[in-house]
Amino acid sequence: MLNKNFDLLKREYIFPIIEKKLEDLLKSVPKSEVVNLGIGDVALPLSPSVAKAIASACYEMTRPETLRGYGPSAGYPFLRQEIAQNEYSKLQIQANEIFISDGINTDITAIQELFAPGLKIAIPDPTYPAYLDSNIIAGRAHDIHLLPCTKETGFVPAVPTEHFDLIFLVSPSNPTGVAMNRIQLKEWIDYARREKAIIFFDAAYAAFINSAEVPHSIFEIPGAHEVAIEFRSFSKSAGFTGIRCSYTVISKHLKVDSGDKKVSLKDLWNKRQNIKYNGLAYPIQRGAEATYSESGKQETKSQVLYYLAQAKKLKAGLIAQGFECYGGEDSPYIWWKTPNNLGSWEFFDLLLEKCHIVAVPGEGFGNCGKGYIRLSAFTTEEKVNQALNNIQALSHLCDLV
Ligand code: PLP
Secondary structure (H helix, E strand, O other): OOOHHHHHOOOOOHHHHHHHHHHHHOOOOOHHHOEEOOOOOOOOOOOHHHHHHHHHHHHHOOOHHHOOOOOOOOOOHHHHHHHHHHHHOOOOOOHHHEEEEOOHHHHHOOHHHHOOOOOOEEEEEOOOHHHHHHHHHOOOHHHEEEEEOOOOOOOOOOOOOOOOOEEEEEOOOOOOOOOOOHHHHHHHHHHHHHHOOEEEEEOOOHHHOOOOOOOOOHHHOOOHHHOEEEEEEOOOOOOOOOOOOEEEEEOOOOEEEEOOEEEEHHHHHHHHHHHHOOOOOHHHHHHHHHOOOHHHHHHHHHHHHHHHHHHHHHHHHHHHOOOOEEEOOOOOEEEEEOHHHOOHHHHHHHHHHHHOEEOEEHHHHOHHHOOEEEEEOOOOHHHHHHHHHHHOOHHHHHHHO
């Protein structure tokens, strides 16, 4: 007997469809002429400081006196301390409140295990698909409510009037590229405190934040320690998508009523990790530690700045050509309104066939993504120039549709 909840995953998984369309195009167009702005994956090579640290950790393991087997399920203290010092020194977060993992995806799709069935869950629309799909698989399909993020709401979810127990927020957002400011996040924290709700705050793109009014961590908001869990990753901040390292931060102040007692979510997550997770590879944790060395900081920062420069150029180029687009300021993603009210897929096909540009149709991220396209700036300057040149013909093409 299979888990029938898989049948409830109604939304088409769009990436195989995009792959197929791209494959078809490549039968008649050389690869070098195609600009892939669809992928949210790194385009620059791994930082040398990170690579050296990983390699030397592997060699360390070849010596009998420094061999390593299973590590602690919560992560090695050296990395937890480094993160605490570099990311949270002013935010009252200690090393033992930081849990190392192999990806936000792994943890944010598992965190609901800590909670009882039947709780009311709120998820942004459009959304990073993992929140929604993991809750559906876990049998919570009927408990999910979508929070519209439209032009009218400034592409951020508005605080609801009804009660929710568990809320997924992502800032800066994938797919819209729009970040929530201090005031908006404070409204959510105040709501969670009033409603005794828990916020799962996905900060995968924290390293891309420039705007002074956008917090890098939810723990900058007073009261967040009691109601929010933060998820961060080295994937996009330091090019770790292929080697994997992330962390989940749960303050000791986050306690949930359970019968006649209060339970610490930090302790419960620790217990869950002890049971289910045997820890992240030692060399990878040394690699993540190296992102905080002087050279590591410089190398990874320059990668983030490079992607941000591509986002800025792409967005400015599109706006100069009369298109409407959002995001791209504190994020590598641009949320492009389809011209002439074209559907997302229609516009996707037009971009692919006429401009040889791969994007992602917004409706792949939810109903509120209809009429939008996501562009990713995880690419090179050369490709951005090529894309802008190819798009120049598009305003004319759109008039013909
Ligand atoms: N959260 C968001 C919003 C993302 O966009 C992504 C990756 O694209 C992830 C999480 C996955 O992060 P990780 O590589 O740490 O699993």
